Amino acid sequence: MSVSAVTTSSVQRSLRSGGRDWAGFVFEIVLLLSLLFALVTLFVLLADVLAKGLPVFAERGLDFLTSPLSSRPSQAGVAQGIIGTLIMAVLVPLFAFPVGVLTAVYLEEYAPDNRLTRLITVNIRNLAGVPSVVYGLLGLAVFVAAFAALGFGNGRNILAGALTLAVLVLPLVIITASEAIRAVPSTIREAGFGIGASHWQVVRTLILPSAAPGILTGMVLALSRALGETAPLILAGAVMGSFSTGGSLGEILTGPYTVLPIIVYDWARKPQADFRELTSAAIIVLLAVTLFANAIAILLRNRYVREW
Amino acid sequence: MTITSSKRVGALALAAIFVVGACTSSASPTPAEGTQAPAGEVSGSITVSGSSTVEPISTGVAELFKETNPEFKWDITGPGTGDGFKRFCAGETDVSDASRKIKDEEKAACEDAGIDWVELKIAYDGITVLTNPANDAISCLSFPDLYALIGPESTGFTKWSDAAAIATELGSSTVLPAADLSITGPGEESGTYDTFVELALAKIAESRGKEAVTRPDYQASPNDNVIIEGIAGSPTSLGWVGFAFAEESKDSIKELAVAKEANGTCVAPSAETISDGSYPLSRALYIYVNKAKAMENPALAAWVDFYLAPGTIEQVLKDVPYVNLPAGELDATRAAWEAVK
Helix, strand or coil, X not given: CHHHHHHHHHHHHHHHHCCCCHHHHHHHHHHHHHHHHHHHHHHHHHHHHHHHHHHHHHHHCCHHHHCCCCCCCCXXXXXXXXXXXXXXXXXXXXXXXXXXXXXXXXXXXXXXXXXXXXXXXXXXXXXXXXXXXXXXXXXXXXHHHHHHHCCCCCCCCHHHHHHHHHHHHHHHHHHHHHHHHHCCCHHXXXXXXXXXXXXXXXXXXXXXXXXXXXXXXXXXXXXXXXHHCCHHHHHCCCCCEEECCCCCHHHHHHCCCCCHHHHHHHHHXXXXXXXXXXXXXXXXXXXXHHHHHHHHHHHHHHHHCCCC | CHHHHHHHHHHHHHHHHHHHHHHHXXXXXXXXXXXCCHHHHCCEEEEEEECCCCHHHHHHHHHHHHHHCCCEEEEEECCCHHHHXXXXXXXXXXXXXXXXCCCHHHHHHHHHCCCCEEEEEEEEEEEEEEECCCCCCCCEEEXXXXXXXXXXXXXXXXXXXXXXXHHHHCCCCCCCXXXXXXXXXXXXXXXXXXXXXXXXXXXXXXHCCCCCCCCCCCEECCCHHHHHHHHHCCCCEEEEEEHHHHHHCCCCCEEEEEECXXXXXXXXXXXXXXXXXXXXXXXXEEEEEEHHHHHHCHHHHHHHHHHHCXXXXXXXXXXXXXXXXXXXXXXXXXXXXXHHC
């Protein structure tokens, strides 16, 4: 209607005028400025953190990565945080990924398109916007309490923390997986049915493999979010202070734990000025570990990329 | 091709987890040489929670203790004194770190849960009143001045001189400048807030029939380093933080002397004035030990013994900036603990 009329007339005008497209030029500048703004902010942050944190690595070297927490800045290290964050990077996808993807497959492929389904979808989208500290309260009330009731000490262990983070990123996983499944060309689905494949066969051999890159991209986003979270884990029992256990896998899974963001938060509020540099160094380690976890997820995704 | 490379990365990731894991277990401080005393074989674990102020002291003691007892394990957290007592009185922790005495309602909670405890005073901490180094007009404030500037009746004051009327009424002759007043301090959840209100404001508030609180309109932060930045960022600021935090940032802030009475003797905060009690804004730090758990857990009893042994706290406080108890008070603490054992 009016849209096509406007388009036609504007096309005619620009064809006839022959002058410079000033509006387009300004628009391009605005786009560039937006990009620059994001990049400059990132670089300022990185430069600040690197300037303060790198001397710690120069001075302490690997010792900083392999030492446990301590109240003495000269001896404090992030080993327990690295272990905690890496275990989170394994456990959170393990819990969140199957449940999230299966939910998305059900919602997109099997659920009838009725009011209830739409209500559920809208709610999942809302859950993605709930502040993370609320999930921390959930983790405290459900997972920590459950582990305590089952006799795992006081219940403040890394499994409770990982389950809390898994629930936190679940909406993100479901939404991105749904969108990836919806983006699979309908011709593929129809071709599958056309040669007599059952619904299960179509989902398993056609839809999931073609949606895999999109689903895994969602996983990368979810993982980055989970590994950077502090607030929910403060409530779900991560240790702010120090602990000495963690020598064996059993102790790590059922005993006290911490993760890198918690260490960053804890050190930033310590009185000794030396902890300011250690905080920056811990941020560098957190960035490196997150990049490492994401790199694996991205390599995994590239395995599945397929052109249609 | 791509398949093999991603498999390799996966294997690498797993390997990394185990390597780091192996490193921590071996990275724990090695026991000092020549420490083969019979007491050096304590094994077992303790759980401590409570004040974030006391947490570094307890952690420091635990680290020292581990040097001679490599099998000793601990879990020490610092969510805050109040949270610590909640867990302590639920029987979750063996020891509660506290930057104030236990409150009556916390006592009742412990009693309901059948938990019997002993209170042990371990060190002192001061609260420092701060301003910006550029603020030459002020070098000492009395409790009446602090009440006039930060107390409940000061709500809405935007200049130091706005508080002059109340300060004069309370007998102070401190000249308050007509400069902007921006206040930064800890929030209500903090032990430092409680102690400041109790020591500096409560008495005057009571005598004037007001509630013992601060004005609500100030910048509150749970992070003492943020408070210091707030003070350093405004030329005529005012605020208060724990002594340790102020001492670590001496070049960006100015510590004010404090007088208890209007026009009284100004005392500057220092380790000496805090431990001898002449600095009016000093507080004691405590650990609360669960008696029953100390009886049944030899590691806990041995750790507390070591905590109070001559020289331990002194050694820890070389790295952690709080103030030692005078010798007599530490003896009294030790006597209180011996009586329980």
